[in-house]
Amino acid sequence: MQSSRETVWSLVHDERAALAADLADLAPEQWAVPSLCGRWSVEEVVAHLTAAASLGPFRWIRSMAGARFDAELHNARRLAEHRGATPAETLARFRAVVPSTTAASGHTPAWLGEVVVHAGDLRRPLRLPHSPSVEAATEVARFFASRDFTVNSRTAIAGLRLEAVDGEFATGEGPLVRGTTVALVMAMSGRAAFCDDLEGPGVETLRGRA
Structure with a gap:
């Protein structure tokens, strides 16, 4: 049975909060560890998650159009926008969007998938034991x-x-x-x-x- 949108958003918020807690005590060098997500480091994936929680449909379309619908360029630009000057600032920006319900579309389970999958991209190379519910x-x-x-x-x-x-x-x-x-x-x-x-x-x- 499909869960309500409110239930799924609650799960999104829980998983973001759990990931932020896992990252709170990282050593400086751990932020540069390669993730399982292509060429991105741990810090870059966190910035990407912040970007995903900050772009509604209009801003997403405008960003994609500005990148000539090159998804990699769009992602790189938004990642740079939401990455802080230090890992601590990058994490603070991610913490700020933990309760966000902003998304590029109404496919709420997809945005739950965004945080579940990218959390795995970080936890596996960092050997963090926590798993999503x-x-x-x-x-x-x-x-x-x-x-x-x-x-x-x-x-x-x-x-x-x-x-x-x-x-x-x-x-x-x-x-x-x-x-x-x-x-x-x-x-x-x-x-x-x-x-x-x-x-x-x-x-x-x-x-x-x-």
């Missing part, structure tokens, strides 16, 4: 399984059966992929490193699509 991860998993939106998640799991071992999420038919809901979400979003946390005959197919 199963409730939050399940909302994202259902959304990712239903469509390709910001990531090609539905395409990635075509012809596979996914089953969570810690929650109710299950979808698809075909070779089985089993694991925690968070690990399934991260693998669906193209993070091959999380395939190491999964089991089943379909894992290598999913890994190859990441």
